[in-house]
Amino acid sequence: MAKVLMKGNEAIGEAAIRAGCKNYFAYPITPQSEVAEYLAKRLPEVSGVFLQGESEVAVGYMIFGAAGCGERVMTTSSSPGISLMSEALSYIAAAQCPAVFVNIMRGGPGLGGILPSQADYFQATKGGGHGDYHLLVFAPDGVQEAVEMTMNAFTLAEKYRGPVMILGDGMIGQMMEPVEFPDNLKSEPSNKDDWATSGMDTRKSNKRNLVRSLFLDPTELNNNNLALKAKYARMKKEEILYEGYNTDGNYKVLIVSYGTMSRVCKTSIDMMKEEGIEIGLLRPRTLFPFPEEAVFKAATKESCKAVISIEMSMGQMVEDVERCVRGQRKVDFYGECGGDIPTPEKIIEVIKELI
Amino acid sequence: MNIDIKGIVIICGNYGSGKTETAVNLAIKRKRDGIDVKIADLDLVNPYFRTREARVLLESLGVKVILPDRQYMHADLPILAPAVAGMIQQPSELTILDAGGDDVGVTVLAALENHLSKKKVHMLQVVNPFRPFTEDVKGCIRIKEEIEASSKIKITGLVGNANLIDETLPEHIYKGYDLLKDLSLATGLRIEFITACSNIIPQLDPGYFSCPVLEIERKMNPPWKRLSSKGVLIHGV
Structure with a gap:
């Protein structure tokens, strides 16, 4: 495919479509609103849905819902919006659901400003939400890499059954660069029948699935944390890029x-x-x-x-x-x-x- | 062929088509031709890379620049400087209004309808076929109609701005011109001019175009790029 000239935000939107994502929920915030604008036009062309939530808190749980059903799903936001989604991020990590979050960072703390910043490093890599969890965090340095990382984010979210984040500063979203899209992501055989609440009539097994982050039994909770810890250890072995x-x-x-x-x-x-x-x-x-x-x-x-x-x-x-x-x-x-x-x-x- | 455009010129087009780069370079060129030039940044939708970034350069050349108040320079708020209405009432020999992208970006023009309706205006649609949604005539016409509906102003001419920034080759400019000719045929609109970066112009066959070519010295650059005076990238990957 020939090169096109795209803003990082638009290219991230297109990359999601090419990765087979048909569910995009978001709430507008500068400097990432072009993702929503772009996907509002493009998703209907591929029978996908862009639904704007009433706030980022709502969006976080819309993502959780779709991810829990085993659907490829993405949201994009900027710093203050990600803060509002952080509770849902912790729940999604605990419930082990694949989802892609994009943070096109603006200046903070608080409302800060709309210009580029990298001040959400701690939030992205050390938590944001509560509990012992991590996000796999990609940091693109341009539009081409943002495309490749966004597409890869869907693959890795499914590989690790957890939330993956693209962390770009405002410039990554706003600048235009020539970009070439790789082939569409092929759908890998999915194991989602084993865990997703996709509806009994859609899957072969008769096992009832439950997506949850509440584990009142201390052994069960400890085991869930050990499972997460093992995933992060595997990421450290297999996913480091520099x-x-x-x-x-x-x-x-x-x-x-x-x-x-x-x-x-x-x-x-x-x-x-x-x-x-x-x-x-x-x-x-x-x-x-x-x-x-x-x-x-x-x-x-x-x-x-x-x-x-x-x-x-x-x-x-x-x-x-x-x-x-x-x-x-x-x-x-x-x-x-x-x-x-x-x-x-x-x-x-x-x-x-x-x- | 020379660009001799005068009067009130509104630069519109789809998001990211290169309106600001075109507007700023047109202002510089016409100022160098010796006429009085004013330019207003009406881009209320784009948070970065706006005319305001080129303010110092334009003012040093004697171009009058109308921007929102300095305290709102980095706001993502729809602020229209009151001076814009004034500059339409008392235009310079060339008065450029750099509008925002898409139909949303030109909504502001409808707010100026009282002032604009009494004047003859050139409403120019900038087209870069390497941008999403304007890769063919159909897409360009859709954007044209959306812009006209939202701004309540009819587009009067076309500007070709085919480019892939640093990766632009002569073949891209030719391809863009070919599309513009088809668009001109389909709409009856005149091609006012096309653009090309200073470093590409010597490689172009001038016989290919039956319209003027505006030389672009890129002003909207990211902070890691260093360009020579001829627009060739010296540093920055």
Whole structure:
């Protein structure tokens, strides 16, 4: 298929359709409303449904309902909206239902602003809702990757029977880039007859399924948590994604950065290279599971004297970077979180202070 | 062939068709031609990449820019600067209104109907066939009709803005022009001009087009891209 020019938000919508998602529930919020606008036009063409909830709280449970029936389902929102959905996220994780959540982050806390931000890192990777659960979190750095990750998110949500999140800053949703869509996702043989409340007349087995997050028996609850823990351990083995940039040579400083911010860092790295300064970048493409070993290895390369986490936040991922570097190198941080994306020149200034 | 458009020009089109980039470059070109130019950002629906991003550059060239109050610059609120009505009543030699995308984006024009109905206006539909929903004549006509219904203004001309940003090739411009010719035939609308980035123009066969070509120096760039004065990407992946 030839390339088309799409906004990240539109491309995420199209990717969901190509992944076979016919259920999309959402509530509008800047800077992600184009997903809903796009899918409002496109879903009826494939006999799908876009239903706007009366709030993000309602949307969270509409997702839970559809996911519990074993349907491919997605919602998209932005930071404050995701906060409202977080209770449902915890329930969906506990009940082990596959669903795709997209957070196109805006500035916070509170209503914050409508410009790009990465300040929901903690919320996405460390909880948001209550209890011992994780989301598998993808962090695209552009429109093409947002498409691929969105499609993959449906596959992995089903593989792990749990919620998967696409975490993009506002720029990922708003910018336009040429994009090419992979082949439509093929429907894998599903085991949903074993767990989904899809209706007795639709499945072969006579087993009654119950989708629930309430386990009053302590052993049962502990077992459910152990099952979740085992899934997260498997994700750490099988799903970690990252990219190294200029990491083959002898770099003096390692930048760890993701999403839009990492693209600014790449520009600064190219500009510094022209001055003869070698800087490496490690870009986590999954934020949970986090590329722990890759960060450790890249940080402890002999030439590397310092590590810096660069984020559009006040310092969140840096805590994971510090944890992974295990005290072997000094870990610095630079971040801005008002909505203005730091320029390549600013990053160069920050790096030069380190060396 | 030169672009000699004057009067009140409204730039509309489907979402993401490149209205702002077209409007800003048209303003710069006509200012350089030596005429007085005013431009107003009427984009009330798009949160990023709006005319307001090019304010400093436009003002430094002497183009008068009308934007919402500075305190509302980053709001996603439908704020229409009162000065817009004033600029329609007392237009410059060229007055450009950069509308928002789709039918929703031009609803604001209906609010200006009292002022606009007394004037002759050029209402130009920008088309990029590489955008969703306008890849064929049928899609472009649907958008045209939706825009006309919502704005209460008839479209008077077409602008071709075929591009894939940094990945644009001459064949994309030709393909876009071919579609525009079919659209022109189907609607009876005149092709006012097409656009092409400065770095593509030398590769184009000027004999292919029977309309002027507006040179685009891209102003709406993401912060990691660094372009040369000729519009060639130097840094940024």
